[in-house]
Amino acid sequence: MLEKEIFTINSSEDFNRLALKVFHFQYENVSVYRNFCDYLKTDISKVKNIEDIPFLPIQFFKNQKIIAKNLTEQIIFTSSGTTASISSTHFVASIKVYEKSFYKAFKNYYGNPEEYTILALLPSYLEREGSSLIYMVEHLIKKSNNPNSGFYLYETEKLIEKLIFLEKNNQKTILIGVSYALLDLIEKRKFQLKNTIVMETGGMKGRRKEMIKQELHEILKKGFGVSKIHSEYGMTELLSQAYSMGDGIFTCPPWMKILTRDPEDALSYNYGKTGGINVIDLANLYSCAFIATQDLGKTHKNNTFEIMGRFDSSDIRGCNLMVL
Template sequence: MELQNNKLQTEKRQALRKRILSLKPSDFEHLALDIFRYQALNNPVYHHYINNLNINPDQVTRLTDIPFLPVQFFKNHIIKSVGPPGGEPPAASAIFQSSGTTGQQTSQHHLFDETLYKTVSARIFQQNFGDLNQFHILALLPSYLERNNSSLVYMMQHFIDESQSELSGFYLKNVEELLQTLTFLAGNPDGRKVLLLGVTFALLDLAESDHDLSFLRKIKNLTVMDTGGMKGRRQELLREEVHDILTSRLYVDKIHSEYGMTEMLSQGYSHGSGLLVPGFSMRILLRDINDPFAIYDHNITSSKTGGINVIDLANLDSCSFIETQDLGRFGENEGSFYVMGRFDNSDIRGCNLMVI
């Protein structure tokens, strides 16, 4: 009987995985509810959390009825929806760990399906910016490269590989090499786009350096993307202040942004002005600041601020329903959102640390 149950669980997971990869917008809610019921049964931590709330999964029929797991659970538990119930989980392909200040307990996210993560993240990027093999990707991520368990570095390594460009790569503290590459690209355009992606403090350090960066004007297809985060290296600034500095010093019209975190396998992207659009496998809901179980969708006024709840269908093997510590509000376009900051007393961490 146990072997039969395990086989049925595996078949159910494979069917859900296939639906994620072929997902259409009109099917999102139906698939999210099916994944909820699957994880309510097969995720021990989430299962106990739901039970303690006295919620019957069979009676959950809307996205706003789904209980969202507080992101802090990733600090103290292995959040997994794979393996036999009550048994040992299979070995993870990778274990991502969030950033944090010294002494902080950080989150861990166990990755069991590398192909799913790589496929979803690449599809989200390409739907926003175009094919990866049309880019030179220059990743300025010193604080992330100093540790070996960053989900952002993992994703960018995949993007760099997919770009198939000898000029794509990471830059730790070798700004001179980065500038040499950018200078070469300015003088030798080959039709590819150039993505300069960096953590906030590193982009600011580059922009405010003594180097003459006026040559960047010659790169007509340069995209600068900010992943957020001062990492304690610089004073926190408003997003508008950061982007004003970067646009003027890096000679671009706008700064793009990425929204992601260790506990998520999907991403949202902004094409300027801080307005974020979630990927095809992701949806944002907001919760009342004073009542975490009062959840509302995009039909509320865009001026109302609430806690950000994320539905991330790519988290099939962990938990797809996460109550974050970010504050946000909806944009005027359906599905879009802004990150306004973080709740008081929440940890300073992650690539979504941008004060607006």
């Protein structure tokens, strides 16, 4: 029943009501989360608003199996990471929920995948197994039902030729790429794209020096000849994505919400100021929907937000983790 309700949210009231239902479900069924709440001495009867819900630190995904009781994972997603860091592991009990989440979100923002040629420049993700981003993009490419859609690893010249071909044929295109690979591409060729959406994700992955997102977007806009750079914000530990249509301002699908916590007090919230990002992802029904990330950001009106960077003590990894 909860699975169906998640994707029919139409208002903030719907979201808040359902978030509380998911909280109670996970407290009863996800032992890691229940133990965490009990450690905080959470009085369940006093959890009346989403701000009352405890947010599980994302580091728990590095060393705990977080999954509802009596369920078995259908797929396991793992994070990228440096050789010195421990990867996060997300045990996904229902791959159908993930597929519904990313497909419905994509349609909300961009329409049907069939309207586009989808090109993916995601080398650091293709080089390993267990990437939730690759799983999503692979399925969107299949949904596009377009012979020109596909992945590019280090086939830079072929990708350049494909982009030129698609532009000449006025084909609506989405190029989604990890940031450093997009920079590599425009160093080899400058474009004037009129029919292509350029979407960055994934940061530099240790391949290039990190930079402020605004600086990155200015370089990409000039290199691709576009007025806006789109972005995708997601991570291994989530089953939903937020998107930015430009200017680094993200919006969430109806079943996802961002709160910012006070950097000095993890149990207090702020608004319009830089704080630690807490994510409510109701698609994470069978693991944990309430996650305190290591990202820093600001929330704005109309449920929009921006990513400012990361806490200094955390490792650099994940999607769209730009450092100030």
